Amino acid sequence: DSADFDDEVESVCPFCGVGCQISLKVKDGKVKYVDGINGPANEGRLCVKGRFGFDYIHHDHRLTKPLIRRADAPAKGLNVDPGNWQEFFREASWDEALDFAASGLKDIGGTGVAGFGSAKCTNEEAYLFQKMIRQGFGHNNVDHCTRLCHASSVAALMENVGSGAVTATFNEIENADVAIVIGANPVENHPVAATYFKQFTKRGGKLIVMDPRGVGLRRFAYQMLQFRPGTDVSMLNAIMNVIVEEGLFDQQYIDAYTENWEAEKEHLRDFTPEKMAEVCGIEADVLRDVARTFAGAKAGMIFWGMGVSQHIHGTDNSRCLISLALMTGQVGRPGAGLHPLRGQNNVQGASDAGLIPMFLPDYQPVGDDGVRSAFTDVWKSGDFSAQKGLTVTEIMDAVHDGDIRGMYVLGENPAMSDPDVEHARDALAKLDHLVVQDIFITETANYADVILPASAFAEKSGTVTNTNRQVQMGRPAVPPPGEAREDWWIEVELAKRLGLGWTYESPADVFAEMKLNMKSLDNITWERLEAENAVTYPSLSPEDPGQPIVFGDGFPRPEGRARFTPASIIAPDDVPDAEYPMILTTGRQLEHWHTGSMTRRATVLDAVEPEANCSLHPATLRKLGVAPGGRVRLTTKRGSIEIMARMDRAVSPDMVFLPFAYVEAAANILTNPAVDPYGKIPEFKFSAVKVEAV
Numbered sequence: 306d307s308a309d310f311d312d313e314v315e316s317v318c319p320f321c322g323v324g325c326q327i328s329l330k331v332k333d334g335k336v337k338y339v340d341g342i343n344g345p346a347n348e349g350r351l352c353v354k355g356r357f358g359f360d361y362i363h364h365d366h367r368l369t370k371p372l373i374r375r376a377d378a379p380a381k382g383l384n385v386d387p388g389n390w391q392e393f394f395r396e397a398s399w400d401e402a403l404d405f406a407a408s409g410l411k412d413i414g415g416t417g418v419a420g421f422g423s424a425k426c427t428n429e430e431a432y433l434f435q436k437m438i439r440q441g442f443g444h445n446n447v448d449h450c451t452r453l454c455h456a457s458s459v460a461a462l463m464e465n466v467g468s469g470a471v472t473a474t475f476n477e478i479e480n481a482d483v484a485i486v487i488g489a490n491p492v493e494n495h496p497v498a499a500t501y502f503k504q505f506t507k508r509g510g511k512l513i514v515m516d517p518r519g520v521g522l523r524r525f526a527y528q529m530l531q532f533r534p535g536t537d538v539s540m541l542n543a544i545m546n547v548i549v550e551e552g553l554f555d556q557q558y559i560d561a562y563t564e565n566w567e568a569e570k571e572h573l574r575d576f577t578p579e580k581m582a583e584v585c586g587i588e589a590d591v592l593r594d595v596a597r598t599f600a601g602a603k604a605g606m607i608f609w610g611m612g613v614s615q616h617i618h619g620t621d622n623s624r625c626l627i628s629l630a631l632m633t634g635q636v637g638r639p640g641a642g643l644h645p646l647r648g649q650n651n652v653q654g655a656s657d658a659g660l661i662p663m664f665l666p667d668y669q670p671v672g673d674d675g676v677r678s679a680f681t682d683v684w685k686s687g688d689f690s691a692q693k694g695l696t697v698t699e700i701m702d703a704v705h706d707g708d709i710r711g712m713y714v715l716g717e718n719p720a721m722s723d724p725d726v727e728h729a730r731d732a733l734a735k736l737d738h739l740v741v742q743d744i745f746i747t748e749t750a751n752y753a754d755v756i757l758p759a760s761a762f763a764e765k766s767g768t769v770t771n772t773n774r775q776v777q778m779g780r781p782a783v784p785p786p787g788e789a790r791e792d793w794w795i796e797v798e799l800a801k802r803l804g805l806g807w808t809y810e811s812p813a814d815v816f817a818e819m820k821l822n823m824k825s826l827d828n829i830t831w832e833r834l835e836a837e838n839a840v841t842y843p844s845l846s847p848e849d850p851g852q853p854i855v856f857g858d859g860f861p862r863p864e865g866r867a868r869f870t871p872a873s874i875i876a877p878d879d880v881p882d883a884e885y886p887m888i889l890t891t892g893r894q895l896e897h898w899h900t901g902s903m904t905r906r907a908t909v910l911d912a913v914e915p916e917a918n919c920s921l922h923p924a925t926l927r928k929l930g931v932a933p934g935g936r937v938r939l940t941t942k943r944g945s946i947e948i949m950a951r952m953d954r955a956v957s958p959d960m961v962f963l964p965f966a967y968v969e970a971a972a973n974i975l976t977n978p979a980v981d982p983y984g985k986i987p988e989f990k991f992s993a994v995k996v997e998a999v
């Protein structure tokens with residue numbers, strides 16, 4: 306009841322890319338309760354994370370004062386007990402901490418400094434962060450966790466469609482009659498989106514689920530294709546082969562809106578369902594049925610997640626999905642479209658805001674002189690490098706090579722999230738100057754020279770953009786604890802000390818500047834967002850709530866044509882052998898979020914899932930002689946962890962599924978740093994692993 310609370314503030318859930326709108330109920334200066342409200346993506350719904358995952362913001366581990374590493378502190382990287390940090394750090398005033406942070410970065414200067422921003426920050430914070438690295442250090446060595454998430458999907462979409470964002474909102478599934486969900490587990494990772502997918506099947510829609518794990522949506526599926534890990538291209542090419550051979554493609558659409566069709570058609574001839582069935586493990590008849598069903602759809606959508614993107618052939622996987630949609634004409638109409646389900650609440654917005662090494666805001670290439678000068682005109686500063694910057698994993702290599710000596714990390718946790726994480730941790734330990742801005746002493750902050758206490762989502766103003774291209778307004782419900790500050794304020798104060806002369810007084814000022822060089826924000830103003838909570842881009846007029854479907858009449862590519870880019874089979878990098886005979890795949894689970902720094906400090910979520918775990922098939926457990934709940938050792942060429950094993954029939958007998966939220970059994974000690982050549986995304990979804998009873 307409203308009378309029970311002092312205040313109710315409308316904002317956006319901080320977890321997944323669905324971007325559910327919420328009402329934060331405040332009593333005695335604390336958020337006590339969260340309810341769903343009528344946002345365009347959630348219509349009042351929330352999942353367990355959105356509803357119960359908020360009290361980390363009041364956790365007593367919150368950073369409340371700037372900290373500077375003590376001269377006599379033990380070695381960098383040792384675990385800093387949040388209750389006993391005094392051994393490692395001393396408190397400092399904001400002036401001292403900011404002066405120290407800025408002077409350390411300035412002394413190193415130029416390409417010796419790199420920045421990791423975050424998809425957990427707002428659009429304005431992401432924009433300021435990339436601007437600081439480009440304007441302050443003259444180069445593009447700035448990246449964020451899109452590199453570990455959908456970078457390969459974006460590479461394929463940019464190449465073939467001309468835009469990295471979704472062509473249709475996920476809610477458009479209500480106008481579809483067939484939908485494919487591949488390499489995604491929305492029931493756990495995009496739970497509110499999953500409710501729309503389930504409703505679609507209840508209305509008679511045919512859901513085709515494709516995943517090496519029997520993910521939760523299988524219970525609603527018309528067809529569940531549990532294919533061998535890493536064989537996506539063979540399976541998708543076989544489906545497209547059937548469409549070609551049986552003449553099920555949409556020639557009119559292909560002629561009007563695409564290029565390179567003949568090459569694609571020719572390429573697909575070899576990929577017969579019979580041949581590919583042996584590779585992907587799905588029967589030829591099933592592949593034929595899926596091809597006929599999708600090609601025969603009045604309106605079909607394709608959704609995908611990190612099971613598609615986190616491979617060394619992640620870009621090829623996405624190219625196949627794009628080709629499938631193009632050859633069947635399933636783009637640009639109600640109920641038709643391509644939708645990579647974004648992971649973090651603002652990974653779309655942080656990428657749009659230019660927090661990536663190859664693009665300025667709105668995916669404008671850094672190598673284009675006109676683009677750079679449009680930004681330097683607004684920034685009133687000199688030019689910066691036309692060269693693409695280094696990506697997340699390349700930055701860590703450059704630290705090892707001694708080329709990068711200083712880093713500014715805002716809200717990222719590479720000491721947990723990077724593949725082959727010991728390599729990343731060694732790099733962090735080598736840095737001469739590491740500035741970490743966060744709300745907790747994260748595993749990355751264990752290596753920091755200075756820690757700047759930042760704000761949680763419920764303590765700040767700013768916009769975020771969800772998987773649907775919906776720009777939404779986040780509002781503060783409570784003040785940051787102690788001397789913690791809003792992230793945009795910290796960035797501005799740091800930039801002033803780098804001599805950049807920034808004068809922003811609010812996130813609204815930053816948003817106004819973003820609009821000057823971001824056409825995607827045309828007709829979207831701060832005032833509109835304050836009044837309407839959400840506007841979808843593109844918005845065609847000040848009254849238009851935004852376009853849920855784009856590319857109905859051509860694509861933002863030469864001659865308005867999308868492109869078919871044929872994809873061939875590339876084996877995973879780290880294939881099983883006699884010593885490492887099984888396949889390790891990593892991911893999230895419903896209750897925990899990414900590296901766990903927030904959800905493991907959320908009382909309800911931690912109570913439900915308190916312990917690091919992996920999932921194994923019953924036959925595998927029997928063979929190992931391990932009972933469900935017993936412990937196993939997982940070993941790859943990179944390292945070894947011990948962990949509790951759960952029994953799960955959804956995992957095939959040659960696979961281990963491992964969530965990556967648990968520091969005590971960090972999944973990324975095991976994962977392979979080999980990357981996709983286009984998106985530069987690591988192959989988190991496939992490593993050869995040995996499993997032993999402990």
Ligand code: SF4
Pocket residue numbers: 318319320321322323324325347350351352353354355356494495496497498
């Ligand atoms: Fe938050 Fe995503 Fe759950 Fe919605 S579906 S409440 S955005 S975690």
